[in-house]
Amino acid sequence: MPAIAFRNVAKTYVSPRGVVRALDDVSFDIAQGEFFGLLGPNGAGKTTLISILAGLARATSGSVSVLGHDVVTDYAAARRLLGIVPQELVFDPFFSVREALRIQSGYFGVHGNDAWIDELLAHLGLSDKADANMRQLSGGMKRRVLVAQALVHRPPVIVLDEPTAGVDVELRQTLWQFVARLNKEGHTVLLTTHYLEEAEALCSRIAMLKQGRVVALDRTSALLAGTASTMLRFKLDRPLPPALAAGARVTGRIVQLKAHDAREVESILAVLHAAGCEPEDLEIGRADLEDVFIEIMQGATPPQVAA
């Protein structure tokens, strides 16, 4: 039985600008124990899909189940199996950290779990903030509390919706170590993120959404192998010659160009020299998930959907 099963999920909104198709026939399974990444640009439908899974939104058609429990008809069982870390940094200003965690446990019918709450606080570096009011916490601390709140009822399936947006490096490391450990202990993890290096490092399988449709679904290694191209990276102080600009990824001074073999590298360099450009810090590296992502989002390769 899959941990999460999305079956022909569609979601349409009626907005002032007309009918918006946020999700269009999305179907895939996430196996138990997987660390699964859901990627896509803003507006691709990631959060809508997670919202339907969590019961925050309802699908226009199709169904979603968690360990066999439908999220609409058997919502109580489905939600007990899910731990959701929401994207927005929300908190209840009336309560302390410990109160918030006890209350969240109680909503799931779980009482007398202070030992587990203490363990969560310790693992997330929150022990000394247990009795602080939520309002007194920094943004990073509030984010940690959100993670703890999602785990108070020990859900086997954990969903993190862009948990590291706007989070400092230290917390990101703590968070990933913690989540990776939960995954190793058997928890299924579904992650959406904008940081592709995170997805590449953590997720064994990835689905990419674009305009509400699944455009790629495969093992992370297969997706990386699928492009198999090498990248030529260098720094440049002047505009790129027009002949190269089309296929280039430019971040400030850093330019990255796809180059399949030595001949392509040579021809790129020839074009640069002809234009009088002098590339610095020239290096050749393997394509990373970001390159795959850009390629798929630009529609350079046909959608590849593997079971």
Place this chain on the structure above:
Amino acid sequence: MTAPPRISTETGIFAGTRTLLYKEVLRFWKVSFQTVAAPVLTAVLYLLIFGHVLEGRVKVFGEVGYTSFLIPGLVMMSVLQNAFANSSSSLIQSKITGNLVFLLVAPLSHWAWFAAYVGASIVRGVAVGAGVLLVTIWFAPLHLANPLWIVVFTLAGAALMGALGLIAGLWAEKFDQIAAFQNFIIMPMTFLSGVFYSVHSLPPLWRTVSHLNPFFYMIDGFRHGFFGTSDVSPWLSLAVVAVSLAVVCGLCLRLLRIGYKIRH
């Protein structure tokens, strides 16, 4: 870290209700100066001003003095307004700050939401009502002709207003709309329900209009518990309140079940 089996100790449609009720009570209790003490002071000010100006000038029920008449009206008005304020303000705050998500992802049934929010409204209404009674009881003689009516109308009235507040909280998208609901519907209906006067003193047209106001029956029935006399029979009041309660609760439960304006 180990992951032992989950330890859910509650099942059924009311699972989680106890915690949500506790959280809702704790929420208003943490700011009790604003949610309990302030409305008690307001009611006392009404009593001092209206009691001073109108005592001996306005005839209400036979031998009952105006200040004595006014006290139960103010108590019930406070119960009703605060029961409404509790559920409506809690829900709109959670919606606007976004922390409603903690409830939405939990396995709480619409029955659990309803029972907890309405329950907390009753607790707040009774707390404020008791506060008003304790402070005002010293200003005029007051009897307890039939305490059972007092209890019945307090609970039914607070539940009705708690459920109405829940509907308003679900419907509203900003604080402004809750304030409008409160100032343009709840306030006029409570003020024009006979808190400050007996409807028998009104011209026939206004008396008829008052009889269309469910708040009138809540106040009148409640007052009957103190004086054993009222503008209409307490049984009629009970019937009107019971029907209103059933309609409002039915609507409220339906909106919660479909996730009206909270599950998109």
